[in-house]
Amino acid sequence: MSFLRNRMGTIVVIIIGLALFAFIAGEVVQYGKSFFSGDQTTVGEIGGEKIKYEAFNARLDQNTKQYQQQFGQSLTPQLTSYVQNITWNQYLSQIIFKKEVEKIGIVVGTDETRSMVSGTNPDPEIARNFTNQQTGQLDRAQLNQFLNNIQNAPASDPMKAQWADFVASRIDAKKMEKYLAVIHNGLYVNSLEAKDDYEAKNKxxxxxxxxxxxxxxxxxxxxxxxxxxxxxxxxxxxxxxNPAELRTFKYVAFNAAPSKEDTAAIKVQADKLAADFKASTNDSLFVQINAIDAVNKAPLAFQRKGQLDPKIDSVMFGAAKGFVYGPYVSNGSYKVSKLVDERVGPDSVKARHILLNPQTEGGLPKTLAKADSIKKLLEGGKSFADLAKMYSIDKASAEKGGDLGTFGRGAMVPVFEDAAFAGKPGEIKVITSQFGVHILNIEEQKGSSKVVKVATVDRPLLASSKTQSEAFAKAQSFLSQANAGNFDAEAKKAGLEVKTATDVNGLASALPGLDNAREIVKWAFKAENGDIADKAFTVGTQYVVPRVTEIKPEGTLALxxxxxxxxxxxxxxxxxxxxxxxxxxxxxxxxxxxxxxxxxxxxxxxxxxxxxxxxxxxxxxxxxxxxxxxxxxxxxxxxxxxxxxxxxxxxxxxxxxNPAPLTNAVREKQTINQALLQRADNQVFDALKDKANVKDYRAKFL
Structure with missing residues (x-):
């Protein structure tokens, strides 16, 4: 007791100190979690500016739609990752350069903006959108008409807001161009550098x-x-x-692909399907009932040579109407194809249209009646361009007088395409598609070649429930036996190959041998080193069990x-x-x-x-x-x-x-300077990105 009384002051101080330390440490830990993993709505931070997931996702959705529209294809996991990175880099570029531009006072004034939009040398993106397809030159009248329409449009018109956003983006691009011009103008190659470079290449x-x-x-x-x-x-x-956290993990895969028995059973179904298809008298209905792949269920359209599946392209163009081919294997399915029709038709069509929306016109019957009235006005001599601007809901083509340009087969929806390619130049037709009611004017048809209409039904090569159950049972058995210490040994005992995914980043979508492994990557970045997944992940036709083997944190890696x-x-x-x-x-x-x-x-x-x-x-x-x-x-x-x-x-x-003396230092300087310019933009961006203290939390959301 005497010992305690004599040292009570010291003991109290120590206790208070430990309590304060525990409190502060707790706060630091919580702060650290927030700092390194962001909050539940922040997808990243750039120069202290937070990128909210809702805004990022909206731009990602817009970029995805633009990509699909431009390239006409759905996105694979790899392409999805590509578009995600494009969207992230847009934010990086926009925020980083905006701060630099503001810091050095770069502006784009009212007169300069006006010149960019409607001056003698408009912004390249504006010029591209208003280029005459025939001449390849800027259509000044079309641009002026569009600007007049935008100016007179009500404030509630979404096109007005879209145009304002577009112009704002071009102003930002102009500021960035000026900023980089400042950098470029600061690059200089002197005569000594030119001489050294010349000798390095020629001595x-x-x-x-x-x-x-x-x-x-x-x-x-x-x-x-x-x-x-x-x-x-x-x-x-x-x-x-290490610019970003990386993880390495091993994994084993249990094959659940169709067995020989599964394939044989599906072949029997396909053989019966072929016999029924030959006997069918209503091919369109047969396809709707029997096709499983959505592509095969799409409305039938005439196609030229080279557009069909390579397995049947040559066959169908040499066959007679009603010919049935198959079963044949293509893209993981047994397929049966039938030549429904053939004809000789144009290769391309130049057309224009006016599109009406049944939902805003009071239903389809009223819309068709209105379309017939517009058609009569056109046949009576009214201007197609004027009526398109007045009535068409397709604003992009309406501003061009309804012009759709020249298109080949496969560019339009089948019902519209059939009408355009089967009609005659000068003809005006009323057509209904999933987009609404079209008043179509065929202006010109070019070329002539044989086209065919082919119907296809399919039976996917899928594993039976028995095959899947057996593979899943093996995966579960492995999971019950494996741990951090015996993962490799258990795999060897089961006759499995252990594969390694090395230095995977948190946004990876594919792994060696696994095309769509996003869920595995997301699990790995939540797991601890040495962890084995508590379930088998389904990837394609495989059940995959991963184990994290190494974590490399962001920053300088330890020895x-x-x-x-x-x-x-x-x-x-x-x-x-x-x-x-x-x-x-x-x-x-x-x-x-x-x-x-x-x-x-x-x-x-x-x-x-x-x-x-x-x-x-x-x-x-x-x-x-x-x-x-x-x-x-x-x-x-x-x-x-x-x-x-x-x-x-x-x-x-x-x-x-020694080489001959350098006689043209100017040319050598230009060559070196060009190489500097090519590197400068990326190097400046990388330097600014390092300075911006970028924090990327996308792996939590994507």
Whole structure:
């Protein structure tokens, strides 16, 4: 008790200190979680500015639709990842450059904006959207008409807001262009740089060398110490900066693809399908009932040679109407195809249309009646362009007088395409499609070739429930036995190949052998090192069980994290020390390169016409240190030992052949400056990105 009384003050201070430390540590941990993982609505931070998921997702959705519209295809996991990165880079560029532009006071004034939109030299994007398809030149009248319509449109018109956003984006692009112009104008190449570059590309060196290769010492004969690793790591520490967290994991896959029995059973179904298709008298209805693939269920359209599945393209163009081909295997299905119709028709059509919306016109009957009235006005001589601007809901074509340009087969929906290709030039038709009611005017038809209409039904090659159950049971059995210590051993016991996905980033969508592995990646970035998934992931026709084996955090990686990576280089450094001593001993007192070779027990290799700009040693590889040293040496003098990337070297320069004097420094400067300009934009962006302290939380959401 006396001890406690005498030291009570100290004890109280310690207790209070521990309590404060616990409180502060708790806050730091919570702050750290928020700092490194963001909140539940933030997809990233750029220069302190938060990117909200809702805004990011809206732009991502817009970019996805634009990509699909431009390329006419649905997005694979790889393309989805590509569009996601484009969207993220748009935010990076927009925010980073905006801050820089504001900092140095770059502006685009009212007069400059007006010039960009309607001046003599409008913005390239505006010019592209208002280019006359026939002349390839800017259609000034069309642009002015559009601007007049926008100006007179009510404030509630969505086109007005869209145009304002578009112009704002072009102003931002102009500011960025000015900012980069400031950078470009600061790049300068002087005459000395031009001369050095010219000589680096044209001055020739002739020399002889002897070498002792690192491969001459077996790895097993070399002892590498921790100090060797630490020395290499310290010297190259800057190269071990990890821009984003990476994870490595192993995985095994259990095959649930269709068995031979499954395939045989599906073939029987396909054979019966072929027989029924031959007997069918209503091909369109048969397809709607029996086709499983949505593409096959799409309305039938005439197609030219080269547009059909390669398996049937040549066959159908040489067959008679009613011919049935199959079953054949294509894109993972048994398919049966029937030649429904054939004809000779135009290759392309130039047309225009007016599109009406039944929902806003009071229903389809009223819309068709209105379309007939418009058709009569057109047949009576009214201007198609004027009526298109007045009535068409397709604003993009309406501003061009309803013009759709010239299109080939496959560019339009089947019902519209059939009408355009089957009609005659000058004809006006009323057609109903999923987009509404069209008043179509066929202006011109070009070319002539045979086209066919082919109907296809299919039976996908899918695994039976028995096959899937067996594969799933094997995966579950493996899960019940495997742990962090025996993962590889259990896989070997089960006859499974263990694959490794190395240094995977948090946004990866594919892995070696797995095209759509996003769910596995998301799991891996939530797991701890050594964790095995608590379930088998379904990827295509496989059940996959992963295990995290390494986590590389963002920032400079620790020595242990890169030890395996740097091991070959460290091994060569240790070998270099041994071989350098041997080769230096041979060089000591030698008066010629031949004496060095004789003492070292190797041969002299003569080399001709090497240039500094291409430091490649013929028959070996790139040797920067060696070639750099040669071009800094005096002829006829045996060198010291040079430790290269592939061995140690001693050389003697026979001669240098100087190029003709540089007579046109201006051209050389221009060449170097062009190379600088090509690199400058990306290098500036990378530097600004580093400075912006970018935090990327996309892996949580995507």
């Amino acid at each position: 020739l060196a002739n020399f002889k060398y002897v070498t002792l290769n690192y491969a001459s010492i077996p790895d097993s004969k070399v002892t590498v110490t921790d100090a060797d690793y630490q020395s290499y790591y310290d010297e190259h520490k800057a190269s071990f900066k 242990e994290a890169v030890k395996k990576q740097i091991a070959p280089a460290v091994l060569n450094i240790v070998k270099a020390k041994q071989l350098s001593e041997k080769l230096q001993a041979a060089a000591n007192g030698a008066s010629s390169i031949d004496q060095v070779a004789q003492k070292a027990g190797t041969t002299v290799v003569p080399i001709q016409n090497i240039v500094f700009a291409n430091p490649v040693l013929p028959g070996i590889a790139q040797e920067n240190k060696l070639i750099g040293s040669i071009f800094g040496s005096q002829p006829n003098k045996v060198s010291k030992v040079i430790e290269g990337d592939h061995g140690v070297y001693v050389y003697v320069v026979d001669s240098f052949i």
